[in-house]
Amino acid sequence: MALDPRIEAALNAPLRAGASADSIVAPRARVPKGYGGIPGTGPIGKSCSDCRACEPTGSDYRDWICARPRRAWERGTFISRHTKACASFEERKRR
Numbered sequence: 001m002a003l004d005p006r007i008e009a010a011l012n013a014p015l016r017a018g019a020s021a022d023s024i025v026a027p028r029a030r031v032p033k034g035y036g037g038i039p040g041t042g043p044i045g046k047s048c049s050d051c052r053a054c055e056p057t058g059s060d061y062r063d064w065i066c067a068r069p070r071r072a073w074e075r076g077t078f079i080s081r082h083t084k085a086c087a088s089f090e091e092r093k094r095r
């Protein structure tokens with residue numbers, strides 16, 4: 001049984017026109033809102049609570065912010081102190 005030429009042409013066409021091995025890349029990781037970088041890209045075993053940029057917003061030490069978000073409108077967004085450190089990590093000085 002002969003196939004319709006249009007169906008045969010569709011079956012023989014490449015699955016994604018214009019796609020090559022170079023154009024298929026992994027999705028870019030994004031910096032979460034309020035953070036200075038992508039969590040987990042900093043020193044191993046360190047978290048935001050060990051970083052100088054991690055600051056409390058009030059005297060109750062409940063809410064924390066990062067002082068180094070790239071975008072100005074993200075400043076003041078609460079972060080988790082337990083997040084793995086990012087590439088902008090700077091060791092907090094202990095007394």
Ligand code: SF4
Pocket residue numbers: 035036037042047048049051052053054065066067068084085086087088089090
């Ligand atoms: S490691 Fe430091 S600079 Fe990076 S997100 Fe945490 S507090 Fe901000």
